[in-house]
Amino acid sequence: MNFRFHSLLLVKEKLLEAEYFMRRLSRNRGHALGFELNAFLSAARSVTFLIQKEMSKVPSFADWWDTRRAEMREDRAMRFFLDLRNFSQKEGRVAILGQGSTARRWTHWFASGTIIVPECLREVEVSDACRMHLAKLAGLTLQVADAFPAWSCPHRALTPEGVRTLSLDLDELDCALGYPRGFSNIEGYAPENRLRKLRRHFDGVDFDEIRRLARLRPRRRSNGEPDGFFRAFHDNLRARMHPPGSDDV
Numbered sequence: 001m002n003f004r005f006h007s008l009l010l011v012k013e014k015l016l017e018a019e020y021f022m023r024r025l026s027r028n029r030g031h032a033l034g035f036e037l038n039a040f041l042s043a044a045r046s047v048t049f050l051i052q053k054e055m056s057k058v059p060s061f062a063d064w065w066d067t068r069r070a071e072m073r074e075d076r077a078m079r080f081f082l083d084l085r086n087f088s089q090k091e092g093r094v095a096i097l098g099q100g101s102t103a104r105r106w107t108h109w110f111a112s113g114t115i116i117v118p119e120c121l122r123e124v125e126v127s128d129a130c131r132m133h134l135a136k137l138a139g140l141t142l143q144v145a146d147a148f149p150a151w152s153c154p155h156r157a158l159t160p161e162g163v164r165t166l167s168l169d170l171d172e173l174d175c176a177l178g179y180p181r182g183f184s185n186i187e188g189y190a191p192e193n194r195l196r197k198l199r200r201h202f203d204g205v206d207f208d209e210i211r212r213l214a215r216l217r218p219r220r221r222s223n224g225e226p227d228g229f230f231r232a233f234h235d236n237l238r239a240r241m242h243p244p245g246s247d248d249v
Helices: 009-023 030-055 061-074 076-090 124-145 161-167 172-175 192-198 207-214 229-241
Strands: 098-100 107-110
Touching: 009 030, 009 124, 009 207, 030 061, 030 076, 030 107, 030 124, 061 076, 061 161, 076 124, 107 124, 124 207, 161 192, 172 192
Parallel strands: none
Antiparallel strands: 098 107
């Protein structure tokens, strides 16, 4: 029998890929910033694609996911990032304003253009908005793992509860690993010890990494805002980023 465990391992890798590009956003300007943002949007969008692909045959997942999808549609920030990814892939550059300060620090903000920036993100820097979005995606991944533990990771499948949930035949698993049938079923060997030995043959999902991403918050900054003339100048620019008529609908 050919065993294939469901796993969120590739989802975790895609989250880390998105984090890589997110952290590079604050280090770049101009075209380079746009390249990093496009890469982040693509990696972030792949997270939900991979979740759906990996869990598509899991009992009751479809109904569970429909509820999560409705919640994401109601979250204006998450919907905004979905629209951004589609726009960046099919239409062109995302509208961004860069601004400097007397401290020679550059910040970047989303501007309303073809895609309207929701009110909740209009005073949030691009890199911080991406951090917040990544945290939500990591939190969603953890929700999947909590709702379907035996399907989320081979190490969770190879537990007493996971074996019962999935109706696993461990003797057949021995064969799938290239051992004689019942090879790991040693007389006097506790069932948990057998499962622990079998778990060593499979990569587990590092849920601690996903939890770390789910805790991401906007960065604390000092001396980030310009003052005097520059404050008035930049306030005027920000107002022009979202002209009348660009309110949320």
